[in-house]
Amino acid sequence: MTNVMDRFITFLFYRKSLALFLLLSPLLVWLGVVYLGSLFTLLIQSFFSVDSFSGVIKREFTFESYYDLFRQSTNWDIIIRTTTMAFTVTVVSAIIAFPIAYYMAMNAGPKLKPILYLGVMLPLWSSYLVKVYSWKLIMAKEGILTWCLDQLGLLHLLDVVLSIPVIGGTSLSFSYIGMFLVFVYIWLPYMILPIQASLERIPKTLLEASSDLGGGPAQTFRKVILPLAFPGVVAGSIFTFSLTLGDYIIPTIIGNSSYFIGMAVYTHQGTAGNIPLAAAFSVVPIVIMMVYLTIAKRLGAFDAL
């Protein structure tokens, strides 16, 4: 058996392209057929339509689903709402993440650095659902946040915040503010790590050169560090933006039950059984992401990934 194996592999070793083909084909078949095939099927189905009378999917090329999608102003509301949320979450995550990443890359000593790194990585990988759920506990009316604010005598502040029209609500866990908070919490590590990596890559000699040439700390930060870290910020923003666009669990569990793209897709394919419309709907985040990635590429984000 090993003898056959030996010969076979030796045979392959001298035929590089055949070996390459054999090594790559399982992956290419899997991702090509299962994944790209599915994406393609989705795209095709978005050009099908549903017979409004029988509810059966008609397999004929038509723009009906797209027409349906863009005709209704509620769908526009969903797209705008989701994109606005994704954008806000991205900006705020970047603002919170930057000082943390900066501290990790520039200030933390060799002992502290791996601890901090692990401290960011663990929550990034650990259970998404559990984290969302914990915020449900925290933000519930009788929950821990209310108690803390009460102890601090700041409960009226919460009421003021919740009474703000549009973003407020009956309680934090039923408002856009609450949803926003959870999104920022869940995606924050995805923003910290790329920024930290890009800061880590700045040669210290560059900072010394800047100060030798008379640049003060603030100037060095603005003219040297920030431009070099920016691709990292853009790289992080790809995650926060894309993940918010596609998420439907957070808007389902937290928030005031107004629809986000993900929920619309889920409802259209599930309860409504309208796969073409769901497919057309899910093309929206793909297109938004493609535009976003094109801009990000121009900004040099891919070098920072």
Next chain:
Amino acid sequence: MRSKWNLGSIGLKTATLFGFLFIHIPILIIIMYAFSTDEKTFQFPLPGFTTKWFGVAWERNDIWEAIILSSQVAFISTFIAILLGTLASLAVYRSQFFGKEIISFLVILPIALPGIVTGISLRSAMSLFGIPFSTWTIVIAHATFCIVTVYNNVLARLRRSSHSMVEASMDLGANPWQTFRFVILPNIATALLAGGMLSFALSFDEVIVTTFTAGQQSTVPIWMLTEFIRPRQRPVTNVVAVFVILVTTIPILVAYYLTKEDDGRKK
């Protein structure tokens, strides 16, 4: 020299401290609530401590079924991911060919695109071709997005390990199979294990793609999601949450140490 760059050092430390508290406290809170005697609300401070919910959860069949299904799916998907990811990384490492960049892109795509897109795509394809939902449809979905963790880990390791060892092995008369078996494989073993661990954790926790490809079956995340929306026994959900924290955190820690050790040795 260093101190010069500690821009507003105290402010920075405070920001980092608050950032870390923000990231970690919610997870501790979940663990705390698993011991609460309060059954109906999310009352704080907790009215009392008890461990009885762990026993109640242990007796529940639906939880066991979800755990078994999740474990099966995670094991099989990880196995497929290891197979496909390793083969591909061996091909990509050191050889130049047309479309090499495309491979890396293709592998990342299933997790780079929003989960909802991956989910609905697979579902629409399954429904179009009349494939009935089963454990296997979940496995197909999970393996697809798990490949990237193995591929990236193994490829990174291959790039770091020096190729002269492979050459030395061949010079000393080992055939390619022996070289793979006794030189390359031991070299990438911990990276394989690390990639596999991450893949397991990723699969065990995945919910969005699973909701689209599971049909009537419940994995642990699906079970939890159902409980969030229609709670039956809240404290039992908290117990399962603690269990999920353990199942996803431990592999990640192990994976971290497996790859960290390697960094130290190679530098």
